[in-house]
Every structure is written in structure tokens, then in C-alpha cells.
Amino acid sequence: SLADKLQNVFKNLRGKGRLTEADVKTALKEVKMALLEADVSFKVVKQFISSVQERAVGQDVLTSLTPGQMVIKIVNEELVKLMGSETTEIALKPQNEITVIMMIGLQGAGKTTTTAKLAGKFKAKGRNPMLAACDIYRPAAIKQLQVNGEKVGVPVFSMGENNSPVNIAKAAVEHAKKEGCNLVFLDTAGRLQIDEAMMEELVQIKEAVHVDQTVLVVDAMTGQDAVNVAGSFNDKIGVDGVILTKLDGDTRGGAALSIRSVTGRPILYVGMGEKLSDLEQFYPDRMASRILGMGDILSLIEKAEFEVSEEKAKEMSQKLRKAEFDFNDFLDQMNQIKKMGGMGSILNMMPGMSQLKGNVDIDEKSMDRVEAIILSMTKEERANPSILNPSRKQRIARGAGVEVAEVNRIVKQFEQSKKLMKQLPGMMGGRRKGGLGG
């Protein structure tokens, strides 16, 4: 990984109080090579290197870090910036209006699959989606959308192959109105390459129906090509956001890095597999860690030291010992873990732990649900879970979009772990540093 390569360069950069120009130059040569290998465009690499250089030269090296780690830290922060820093959500209209999302991209990029994945996600969030089969060219495209729609429990509107995509799109929105659907996905046709006829068709659809969001689907495995494709679609059609598919098969990460800076449009989601549940929100910080391959525990310590003040950690461990912690503390801890890039990323940083990651993924999803439940509680309820009567629990369940049984389960688990803490006073009294309940 890039981090391993950097370790080598940095071996002879020890014990300096301040990063010199020469230090940074040597290190950045390596970063440059790695980014080019990752299929990041030359222009983006050049800009990136110069902004890191500008920041790094003359910086004080934090006491807990070696100069090498200091450069990695800066590279990491700049990578996150390059990808837009924040997570961006698709903008939807209020529930009582229809939002139309046009899905565009080359053939095989993953439009039809991603359309169903997205519809499933928004359905779970309480929307009422509908899919429209506007690809009349690809053999069995309509059938494919129907099969996927059925899998995620979302209706599919189609008019066969003998109608124009423009007519289908118009009729689909009308149909959605009648059926009370408030979110229409237009699954359009792609071509193998950028092609005038395809662009023209998309422009026509956009002229005929009110498209609220145009979402471009690109294949991460095609690297720099994906970025060029994104540039063309954005110039000709206008793109609001990008979904990067097949990231599960892309070890280089080059497309993820450059799309934002080349198109100015955010990456919204990433496709992580063929299954309809394999669609994840895009987190620039997680992606940066992945590209850097920060496989060392030092960065974990460093981050932990940064983000959790020593004092807070002490306070927490005292609370744990006395079993006084409540849901507010729990939320705090979850946020700390998130800041560090999630459980998966923490495991990644520990030698030999990365193979556990597959299992942790599932946990992270359930952590999101736990968080939603806790966020739906009032501050008072978090501080004092014993006031959670059935009607409060019902309100919380509704707020979090889960069943009451799940709220009950979380509250019960929480009470049980508190009891357990009380019974094990010795365990929590260690002198370990850091904020993870130590």
C-alpha cells in the first residue's frame, strides 16, 4: 500500500522537529507515483502534490508522531478534502410532492442494478418509489428492471420496447401521480461509449419531464475513463451527483479521488457488490484511509489522541466503572468511533485484524440503527432510560423507522451491560490510554 511505501521513505526522516522542504519532496515523490499508479489523472495529481507540499513544509511535527507519520497525516487530510470532505445525500422534495430522478451512464456501468438498490434504500426510509423502464434498446432490460424491482418490493412502470423513452418517462410520472408514488427513478439506456444519440435522448427526456436530480452511474474499475465519462455527461446533460459502482473490484481508488475535482459534483453512494443491499453512503474520510491503506496502529493512537481528550476518556472510564453511563455517553462513544472512520477502519489499522472486516460490516449497519434509535430519544430519555414507557418507545420506534421490539431490545441490552459493568469493577480500572472505554 501507499502507507507501506511511505514508511520506507520515512525511515531516514527521524527525530526532526520541523518538516523541511527536502523531507517533504522525497516523501511526495512516492505519493505522486502511488497516485499515478492508482490511475488518478496527472493534472489532479499535480495539483494535489503542490497543495500538500505547501501545507507540509515548515510544519511542526507533533510530539507523538514521526515526520513520516506527519506527512501521512497531511496527505490523508488533503485526500479527504479532494473528495469533498462531507457526505452528500440525494436531495428529495417533501413527501407530498413527486421527485423525479434520472439515472444515466454508460451501458454496463450498473444503472439498472443501482436504480433498484437506491429505490430499496429510499423505500426503507419511508418513501414510496416507482421505477420506470426507459431502456428500450438493451435486450431484456425491462425484464431485468422488473426482476430487481420485485426483489426490493418496488413497482416497475413499463410500456414495452415499442415506445420512445421520452413518452415512457412522461407516462411514468403521470402514472406515479395516480398511484401515489412520490419518487420516480428513470432507468435510461446507456451505450458502450459516449455517443451523440444517447446524449440527445437524455436531453429530450430532461426537456419533456421535470427531472429533479440527475444521477450519473460510473464503473470504478474503469479508473480514469470513468472520470472522463463523468466530465462528458456533466458537460452535456448536467449531473447532480455520482454513484461509483464496482468499488468492490477496484483496488486502486483512482476514480473516487478525481471525480469530485474534475466534475465539481459529489459522489453520493458507492456500489460494493452485485447484491441489491450492496450500496453504501460515500464517506470521503473512509475512502482516504482505504487509499492510503493506513495499516498501522500508530495512526489509530494518533487519531485517538487527537479526537478524544484525555480528560473525557478519564471521565468515561469512571462512569463505566460506576455503571453510571447513559445513552448520551453511548452516543458520544459511537461518534468517536465514527470520527476514527468506523469500526472497520479501526480494525484495518490494527495489524492482523483486517480479515475481520467482512464481519464488522454487518455490525456497522446495526450500529447505524442503534444510533437512529438513540437519536430519536429526548435528552431526558437518554439520561434516564427508566422513564421509557410503551408510548415513548412507540414514538422512538417511529422516529427511527424500526419496530418497537428493536427499541426494547436495545434498551434491555443497555441495562444488561450496565449490570455487567457493575459486577466487573476490576476490569474497567486499567491504566490504558485512549478513549475506547479504556
Ligand code: GDP
Ligand atoms: P446498466 O447497463 O448500466 O444498467 O448496468 P447493470 O445494472 O445491468 O449492471 C451491469 C453489471 O454490473 C451487472 O452484472 C451487475 O450485477 C454488475 N454490478 C452493478 N453494480 C455492481 C457493484 O457495485 N459491484 C459489482 N461487483 N457488480 C456490480
Ligand code: MG
Ligand atoms: Mg440497464
